[in-house]
Amino acid sequence: MNKNFIAFALFLILINYSLSAQTRARTEINIPDIMDYKTLKCDFHMHTVFSDGLVWPSIRPEEAWRQGLDAIALTDHIEYTPHKDDININFNRPYEIAKPAGDKLDIIVIKGSEITRGMPPGHCNAIFLTDASKLIQDDWRDAFKEAKKQDAFIFWNHPGWKSQQPDGISKWYEEHTWLLKNNMLNGIEVVNERDYYPEVFQWCLDKNLTILCNTDVHDPVQMFWEIHDHDFRPVTLVFAKEKTEASIKEALFAGRTAAYATNSLFGKEQFVRQIFNNSVSINKTDLVINGKRSVNIMFKNDSDIDYKLVSKNKFEELSFNDEITLYANKTVILSLRGTSNEKSDIQKFELLFEVQNIKINSEENLMVSFPLNITFVPVEKM
Numbered sequence: 146m147n148k149n150f151i152a153f154a155l156f157l158i159l160i161n162y163s164l165s166a167q168t169r170a171r172t173e174i175n176i177p178d179i180m181d182y183k184t185l186k187c188d189f190h191m192h193t194v195f196s197d198g199l200v201w202p203s204i205r206p207e208e209a210w211r212q213g214l215d216a217i218a219l220t221d222h223i224e225y226t227p228h229k230d231d232i233n234i235n236f237n238r239p240y241e242i243a244k245p246a247g248d249k250l251d252i253i254v255i256k257g258s259e260i261t262r263g264m265p266p267g268h269c270n271a272i273f274l275t276d277a278s279k280l281i282q283d284d285w286r287d288a289f290k291e292a293k294k295q296d297a298f299i300f301w302n303h304p305g306w307k308s309q310q311p312d313g314i315s316k317w318y319e320e321h322t323w324l325l326k327n328n329m330l331n332g333i334e335v336v337n338e339r340d341y342y343p344e345v346f347q348w349c350l351d352k353n354l355t356i357l358c359n360t361d362v363h364d365p366v367q368m369f370w371e372i373h374d375h376d377f378r379p380v381t382l383v384f385a386k387e388k389t390e391a392s393i394k395e396a397l398f399a400g401r402t403a404a405y406a407t408n409s410l411f412g413k414e415q416f417v418r419q420i421f422n423n424s425v426s427i428n429k430t431d432l433v434i435n436g437k438r439s440v441n442i443m444f445k446n447d448s449d450i451d452y453k454l455v456s457k458n459k460f461e462e463l464s465f466n467d468e469i470t471l472y473a474n475k476t477v478i479l480s481l482r483g484t485s486n487e488k489s490d491i492q493k494f495e496l497l498f499e500v501q502n503i504k505i506n507s508e509e510n511l512m513v514s515f516p517l518n519i520t521f522v523p524v525e526k527m
């Protein structure tokens with residue numbers, strides 16, 4: 146082979162390699178908008194080297210962009226700074242460093258801090274702060290008062306964290322009642338990292354507190370999440386009027402959120418029902434069944450969530466599978482079969498399903514129904 150040709154081929158390979166090495170790609174999280182709101186994907190709890198995290202602040206917006214998020218809050222511990230001999234600790238710096246990186250990528254970066262106290266009241270995040278350094282206070286009550294003075298949104302982190310609650314069960318203390326009464330507790334993490342707290346989900350609904358779902362990530366995200374297929378970082382879905390910091394803040398105070406973690410949704414029925422309805426469509430509702438033969442209906446799922454449906458009603462005239470999974474971004478078939486060769490009429494049905502991975506409170510799953518009009522045509526015996 147010609148030497149020049151080999152050199153040229155090598156040159157092309159190198160060019161290609163360096164181009165692909167530079168490619169930065171974002172994977173969207175496909176969950177539909179609802180009502181008149183945009184469904185923003187957010188993570189309001191993460192750490193950097195400015196407390197006990199292992200990454201530099203500007204890396205967080207890049208990770209968030211690549212993983213399909215819209216907004217993040219950096220929330221380093223105020224009271225725990227193990228890297229202080231190596232890093233000049235300043236609680237406003239993580240935001241100041243991350244914000245320009247976020248702006249370049251259209252990732253909203255929110256200034257926050259983690260008020261890190263023993264239980265009660267435990268750990269709480271204050272976000273939308275103006276000056277995080279003012280949260281350095283001897284008495285935890287003064288730290289919350291300062292956060293409120295800055296008009297922060299304050300939420301309780303990982304209430305069932307085993308280091309503070311060895312049985313993993315969250316407990317509500319007088320101190321939390323005091324915070325709630327004084328308007329210094331606006332939400333709670335229903336999901337933190339890989340833990341889900343059903344009792345906290347119910348508190349949010351009963352006490353009108355906002356549902357949060359965050360990573361609390363300390364490592365580079367991909368050293369902890371997405372290490373195998375379907376291992377997605379948890380996300381707080383925020384139903385915001387616009388993709389702006391002000392709109393996110395308004396939606397958080399108004400309680401318009403849901404939790405999305407491990408292929409499940411946790412939220413108020415009015416919101417999660419809309420997510421399901423805007424994700425799933427059916428190809429037809431008027432069907433003809435000839436005798437005992439079958440007919441197909443197709444469910445199209447335009448979201449990243451595999452919806453797991455279990456049938457909740459039975460009909461003498463129809464037979465079909467009890468369980469069906471509506472796979473993410475796919476269309477699946479449900480086959481309906483007649484049970485009589487003689488039947489001749491038109492009948493309305495309402496197929497009722499429980500969606501096992503959409504929780505509307507600590508005990509119940511979302512129920513959905515699909516109306517069908519079926520014309521039964523008798524078939525002559527052969």
Ligand SMILES: [Zn+2]
Pocket residue numbers: 259268302303
């Ligand atoms: Zn914490």
Ligand SMILES: [Zn+2]
Pocket residue numbers: 190191192259302361
């Ligand atoms: Zn934390």
